[in-house]
Amino acid sequence: MARQPLPPMLPHRDPLRLPHRALLLRTPVGDGRPCKFGRVVGRYGQMAAPTKKITAVSLRERKGQGDKIVAVTAYDVAFARLAERAGVDIVLVGDSLGMVVQGCSSTLPVTLDEMVYHSRAAARGVSSAHLVVDMPFMSYQASVEDGMRAAGRLMKEGGAHAVKLEGGEEAAELVRRLVAVGIPVMGHVGMTPQSVHKFGGFKLQGRTEAQARTIAAGARAIADAGVYAMVLESIPAALAAEITAAVPVPTIGIGAGASCDGQVLVMHDLLGLDPDWSPRFARRYAELGRATEKAFADYAADVRAGRFPSKKESFS
């Protein structure tokens, strides 16, 4: 018998207002069969949220399984929730928020307090996805103790499931210490944005043999120190493939070609939120910038013409 398409979901219920394991999404009918993303439609018209959480351990175990890891940035509850509902594995509260949310020209001005704030907001949107939060510039570079305390705040106050930090051999000791106290760490090598001034801009790294060897050695060093995954950013695809084959943990690429074990994109790039910005390594899956501008303009026109609010949109 041909399978009927699943009925559309009714509006999402706030996961914070429901007991963790009892999160239910209502559907008009249910037939008990598995549906996308591991959710099960119940016989009583309820769709149970995935109870299987994506963790640092389950992600680490996906190395070599051929099951690509999908990560996207999100900086608040609305987008974190949408990413999870779309089946994204990792929601990354990236310090890219300094650029795409705050409008700075680099990630350097972002503070630990700001990362805690955005992490806490995004954490309210995830129940099964894995929430990774960036350690901002100079929250960990001056000393291991600084890094331990900063990571602790992101986990305790921000609700992070893991932290991400940039660097190769120089970051290995901190990785080791964090992992030893139970904090999962995602690494980040290649074009590490917190070193933008050292690189002279957001430029592809690893083109010269010397650079490539340093990046590959750094990736091995943080893998030995215990990262459960690492981001490879803006490096040649062949170098990313070499690192992916050499390290025992998943690599998650951005501008690093198709051989990585997963991919990550900044949500603003993926959604086309800035119509004038389209980096080569990103693909736009929507034109939300243009759509939003049009919605604002339509609203403004309706208000000015007296078309909004209507009688239906007013109280008697």
Ligand code: KIV
């Ligand atoms: O800050 C960020 O969004 C990131 C990704 C680009 C990997 O680190």
